[in-house]
Each structure stands twice: as structure tokens, then as C-alpha cells.
Amino acid sequence: MAQKSPPLHFSSLDAMLEPEALAQIAGLAGNSPTLSRGAVAGGLSGASMERIAVRVQDSEQRFVIKQVDPARDWLMIASGDTLCREVQFARSPLSAQLSPDIVMPVLATAYTDHAGTLLMADVSPALFDARMCYEPADEAMAARIVDHLAAMHARFWEHPMLAQSEWLATPFNAMFALTPVRLQLLFTQEQSGENTYGRDALKRWFHLWHYLDPADAAALQHVLAHPDPILRALQSAPPTLAHGDAWLANMGEDEQRLILLDWALATAGPATYDSLWFAHTWHSLDPDWVLATHRAALLRYGIAAVADDATWALLADLGWVRTTLMGIEWLVREILISANSQERDKAIMRLNSWCERAAQIIRERGW
Numbered sequence: 001m002a003q004k005s006p007p008l009h010f011s012s013l014d015a016m017l018e019p020e021a022l023a024q025i026a027g028l029a030g031n032s033p034t035l036s037r038g039a040v041a042g043g044l045s046g047a048s049m050e051r052i053a054v055r056v057q058d059s060e061q062r063f064v065i066k067q068v069d070p071a072r073d074w075l076m077i078a079s080g081d082t083l084c085r086e087v088q089f090a091r092s093p094l095s096a097q098l099s100p101d102i103v104m105p106v107l108a109t110a111y112t113d114h115a116g117t118l119l120m121a122d123v124s125p126a127l128f129d130a131r132m133c134y135e136p137a138d139e140a141m142a143a144r145i146v147d148h149l150a151a152m153h154a155r156f157w158e159h160p161m162l163a164q165s166e167w168l169a170t171p172f173n174a175m176f177a178l179t180p181v182r183l184q185l186l187f188t189q190e191q192s193g194e195n196t197y198g199r200d201a202l203k204r205w206f207h208l209w210h211y212l213d214p215a216d217a218a219a220l221q222h223v224l225a226h227p228d229p230i231l232r233a234l235q236s237a238p239p240t241l242a243h244g245d246a247w248l249a250n251m252g253e254d255e256q257r258l259i260l261l262d263w264a265l266a267t268a269g270p271a272t273y274d275s276l277w278f279a280h281t282w283h284s285l286d287p288d289w290v291l292a293t294h295r296a297a298l299l300r301y302g303i304a305a306v307a308d309d310a311t312w313a314l315l316a317d318l319g320w321v322r323t324t325l326m327g328i329e330w331l332v333r334e335i336l337i338s339a340n341s342q343e344r345d346k347a348i349m350r351l352n353s354w355c356e357r358a359a360q361i362i363r364e365r366g367w
Contacts, residue, residue, distance in 0.1 A: 005096075006090075006091060006095075006096055007090050007091065007106045007107050007108050007109050007119075008021075008024065008025060008107065008108040008109075009091065009108070009109050009110070009111075010108060010109070010110045011110065011112075012110050012112065012117075013065070013067065013110055013117045015110065016108055016110050016117065016119055017035060017052075019032055019033055019035075021108075022035060022054050023056075025054075025063075025107050025108050025119065026054045026056075026061045026063075032056070033054045033055060033056045034054075034055050034056075035052060035053070035054055035055075036052065036053045036055070037050050037051075037052045037065075038050065038051055038052075039051075040064070044075075044197045045073055045074065045075035045076070045197075045264060046072060046073045046074050046075065046197070046198075047066050047067060047068050047073055048066070048067040048068075048069075049064065049065070049066055049067075050064070050065040050067075051063070051064055051065075051122060052064075052065060062122035063107070063119055063120060063121060063122055064119075064120045064121075064122050064124070065117060065118070065119055065120075066086075066117070066118045066120065067115060067116070067117050067118075068084055068086060068087070068115060068116050068117075068118075068264075069114065069115040069116075070082045070083075070084065070114075070115070071114070074186050074197065074198030074199070075177070075198065075264055075265075076264065077185050077186060077198070078173075078177045078178065078182040078183055078185060078186065078198060079169050079173045079174075079177040079182070079264065079265055080169065080170060080173040080177075080182075081167075081169070081264065083167040084111055084115065084116030085167050085168070085169065085263065085264055085265075085266060086116065086118060086262070086263050086264050087109045087110075087111045087116035087117070087118060088111075088165075088167040089167075089168075089263045089266050090104070090106040090109050090118060090263075091109055091111075092161075092165060092167075093161055094156070094161055094162075094165060094241060095263075097155070097156075097161075098152065098155070099151050099152060099155050100257070101148055101151060101256070101257045101258060102148060102151075102152055102257065102258055102260055103123070103252075103254055103257050103258065103259040103260065104259075104260055104261075104263070105120045105121040105123050105259065105261075106118050106119070106120050107119050107120060107121055120261075123252060123254065123259055123261075126252040126253060126254045126259055127249075127251070127252035127259065127261075128248040128249070128251050128252055128253075129248070130247075130248055130249035132248050132282070133247065133248055133249075133281050133282050133283060134283060135284070136284050137282060137284040137285045137286075139289075142278075142282065142285055142290070142293075143293055144253075144256075144258075145251065145258060145278065146275055146278065146290060146293045146294050146297060147293075147297045148257075148258035149243075149246060149258075149271075149274050149275060149278070149294070149297075150271070150275075150294055150297030150298045150300075150301055151297070151301055152240075152241065152243075153240040153241070153242075153271035153274070153298060153301075153303075154240075154298060154301035154302060154303050155241075156240045156241035157238060157240045157271075157303055157305075158238050158239060158240070159240070159241070162239055162240075162241060162268035163268070165268070168266055168267050168268050169244060169265055169266060169267040170267075171231055171234045171235075171267070171268075171269065172227065172231060173267075174242070174244060174265065174267035174269050174273070174322070175227070175230065175231070175234070175321075175322050175325060175326075176224070176227065176325060177265065177326065178201060178325070178326045178327075178328075178329055179205070179224055179325050179326075179328075180202060180205050180224070181224060183198055183199075183201055183202035183205070184202060186198045186199050186202065187199065187202075201329040201333075202329075204328075204329045204332040204333055204336065205328065205329060205332070207332050207335075207336065208328055208332050208351075211332070211335065211348050211351055211352065212351075212352065212355055213352070213356070213359075215359065216352075216355050216356055216358075216359035217359075218359075219358075219359035219360075219362040219363055220324075220325075220355065220358065220359060220362070222362065223321070223325075223362050223367055224325075229365075229366060229367045230318070230321065230362075230365075230367040233314065233318060233365065233367065234269065234270075234318060236314070237269075237270050237311075237314050237315055237318055238270075238305055238311070238315075239268040239269055239270070240268070240269075240270075240271050241266065241268065242266065242267050242268070242269045242270065242271065242273040242274050243260055243263060243265070243266060243273075243274050244263070244264075244265030244266050244267050244269075244273060244274070244277075245262055245263075245264065245265045245277065246260070246274040246275075246277050246278050247277060247278060247281035247282070248281065248282060250262045269318075269322075270315045270318045270319050270322075271294065271298065271315065271319075272291065272294065272315045272316055272318065272319025272320075273318075273319050273322055273323070275290050275291060275293075275294040275319070276290065276291070276316075276319040276320060276322075276323040277323050277326070277327075278290060279291075279323075280323045280327050280354070281327075283350070287320075291316055291319075295312055317361045317365060320354075320357060320358055320361055321358045321361055321362060321367070323354070324354045324355060324357075324358035325358070327354065328351070328354075328355070331347070331350060331351040331354065332351065334347040334350070334351075335347040335348055335351065
């Protein structure tokens with residue numbers, strides 16, 4: 001595998017923004033750049049985001065700074081991230097060996113015992129609009145994305161570096177980070193009062209049971225209370241590098257390459273974690289079509305293991321249950337914010353379609 005150059009590393013954000021450091025990052029060595037900074041809206045996790053402009057004479061380059069703090073970022077707390085997973089990934093041999101058709105635009109990092117910082121190229125013009133998730137699916141575009149993901153999965157299929165990267169999300173946290181067993185930690189650890197999304201996500205779980213068939217609810221409650229059987233099943237499934245949050249808001253396209261942002265949930269796990277999360281978040285995509293497209297792509301990239309129906313069925317089932325558990329709070333949210341009865345009925349139907357199948361898998365697998 002050809003290795004990419006690792007991002008530059010600094011002791012702190014202030015050191016990163018020194019004129020000489022900025023000139024090095026921006027490829028403007030020998031010049032004295034001026035800097036302007038402005039806050040931008042962050043994502044849902046609570047990270048702090050800024051856009052900066054580095055200017056030399058008539059030339060200007062734009063970057064984005066993302067600061068993450070394990071004590072304040074609710075998603076980091078819920079996913080057991082005490083080591084600033086995104087920073088660790090950017091600095092790791094895993095990211096250095098991403099295939100050329102995957103763009104991770106991190107140029108510099110800083111890491112202390114308390115927090116981490118990423119300085120990234122500003123790729124916002126090339127990113128997908130998250131509102132596309134509610135529009136009719138573009139199957140040609142979706143197939144390209146799944147193909148890029150499959151190429152990444154093939155590159156790291158059962159790779160020994162996965163076991164050596166202890167900062168990756170654990171199997172438990174990758175499966176259950178957005179369930180009550182993890183979200184309840186947000187009430188016991190100090191957090192910024194400015195971002196309450198994680199706490200709101202926990203509250204939505206209490207609404208869930210009103211919308212489900214009692215038998216399906218019981219199956220989901222069982223796997224939440226007794227996770228060991230599904231975790232044992234995970235041990236028998238071939239792992240790869242899974243991004244963990246592969247949806248349109250974290251993606252873009254640049255000259256036929258896939259931009260992938262926000263590796264906060266990166267894990268060693270089933271490849272289907274990514275393809276099914278992609279299908280789940282783009283509402284009009286058929287999950288079974290996405291799975292079939294993913295399997296065919298993996299076979300093209302030489303992953304013979306997925307030709308075995310039992311192996312693929314296990315990967316698909318693990319991916320379906322994980323996607324359902326991690327996506328339930330958002331599905332309930334869409335019911336609660338629906339503007340009319342038609343939207344509400346559609347949201348309830350969508351919630352049940354994911355939960356019914358997950359419950360069936362749990363019962364049939366004995367999970």
C-alpha cells in the first residue's frame with residue numbers, strides 16, 4: 001500500500017496558527033501570511049468549528065479548524081472516546097494507507113491530555129447537501145459512493161493494524177453508542193450546556209416503545225439488556241475499517257474521489273456498518289439494493305469471503321441491528337417533529353420497518 005504523508009503535528013492550536021506554521025501548512029514558505037478567523041456552525045456532536053483564511057498578498061487559502069474535547073463532546077462521551085479518536089486516526093498508519101480515491105482533508109493536528117484539534121482544507125464547496133437525504137435517491141451517485149466505501153473496506157479487510165489501533169471505537173461502543181446504556185452517561189459527566197442533542201436523543205428512546213409491536217420492542221429491549229450474544233457474533237465476523245458515520249453530510253466528491261469527514265465513530269467492524277448507515281440516512285434508498293451493490297463491489301475488489309452466503313448474511317444482520325440501534329433516536333425524532341398526520345404516519349412506518357427486521361434478526365440469531 002502506498003502511504004500518504006501524515007498531517008503536521010503541533011503542540012497546541014496556538015502553535016499551529018503561528019505565521020511560520022501557517023506558511024508551512026499552506027505551502028507558502030518564505031512568506032508572512034495574515035490570518036482571519038470566524039466561527040461556523042458545527043455538527044450535532046458539540047465540536048467547536050472555525051473557518052480561517054490565510055492571506056499572502058493577493059492570494060488566499062481557506063481552512064477549517066475543528067476542536068474536540070472528550071469532557072464536553074457528548075458523542076465522544078457516548079462512544080467512549082477519551083483519546084480524541086479523530087486526531088488519532090488522522091495521525092495513524094490507517095489514514096496514511098487510505099486508497100487514493102478517499103480524501104481525508106486533514107493537514108495538521110494538535111493533541112494534549114485534554115483536547116484535540118484538526119486543521120483541514122476547506123472542502124465545503126465539494127460536500128453534499130445533507131438535505132439530499134430527504135430527496136429521491138440518485139442511484140448512480142449512490143453506487144459510486146458504495147463502490148468507494150467497498151474499496152476502502154477491501155483495503156483493510158482483516159488487516160492486523162486494526163487490532164493495534166486501540167483508540168478505535170470498541171465493538172460495544174460502535175454498536176450501542178446512541179442507546180440508553182451509553183447516552184445516560186451524559187447526565188453523570190460535566191458537559192457544556194450549549195449542546196443538548198445527546199440528552200435529547202436519550203429522551204427520544206422513552207417515546208420509542210409507544211410505536212412498536214410489543215414483540216419487536218421486547219427483542220430490542222433484550223439485546224440492550226443482554227449484549228453479550230451479539231458481541232460474540234461480532235467476534236466471528238471478518239472486520240475491516242468502518243467509518244461508522246457514513247452519511248451524505250460527512251461526504252463529498254472531488255474529481256471522482258470520495259471525501260470522507262468526521263471519523264469520530266471509526267471502528268474495526270463489519271463493512272455493512274457503513275453501507276447500511278448510508279442506506280438508513282438517505283431515506284429513499286432501498287437498503288437491500290445497497291447491500292447487494294456493496295457485496296458485488298467487495299467481490300470485484302477481491303474479497304472472496306463475501307461470496308459465502310452465510311458470511312454475508314452474518315455481516316448484513318450485524319449491520320442491520322447496529323444501524324437500527326444507532327438510528328432509532330433519529331427515527332423517533334422525525335415522528336415527533338412531523339408537520340402533519342401524513343408525515344407522522346410515514347415516519348412511524350419507517351421506524352417500524354427497521355425495527356421489525358432488526359427484531360426478527362435478533363430472535364432468529366438468538367441475540
